[in-house]
Amino acid sequence: MLEQELIHKTIKNLNQQTGLGIDCRVFENGNIDGELVLPNVKQRLQVECKKWLNKANIQKYLAELTLKNVITDVILITEYINPNQATRLKDHKVPFIDLAGNAYINTPPVYIDIQGKKLEKPTQEITLAKQLGKAFQPKGMKVVFMLLAHPELLKTDAHHC
16 A cells, blocks of 8 residues: 555544544655644644554654654554554654554644554455465465375376366
8 A cells, every 4th residue: 555545544534433524635755745634723743654663663753753853743644553552652742543543633622542443354354365366265275285286186188077
């Protein structure tokens, strides 16, 4: 998924959950990935999109924000933020939104704190199955294994149809 697509889907999900009508402008090039416009808030949040996060990424991200002194001016958008990461970001007052529907925004008068949502796995499994095709699903793998283990099964005899 492209960063622009991730940003749009994440904002769409958040608007469906909250009904706030949050708007986002996505930038193709530049130092920031976009700009988030909250209703009744003059301040705009700069969007920083990171596809995935781990402990090291978050540590580096927090250090960069602290160094730039822009923690409350930037919102992190990513695919998924686990509960530990969410707590850490929230403790540092870093706004975030993920594709699963987790969000933390504290920009008065807007306050959003949604946690505990997980990415829907069936969608990922269906997508993977479509990409791989039938040969790499359980029954197909059994056929592939049998053909590899017993190559003589590939030999056809005109008398045995």
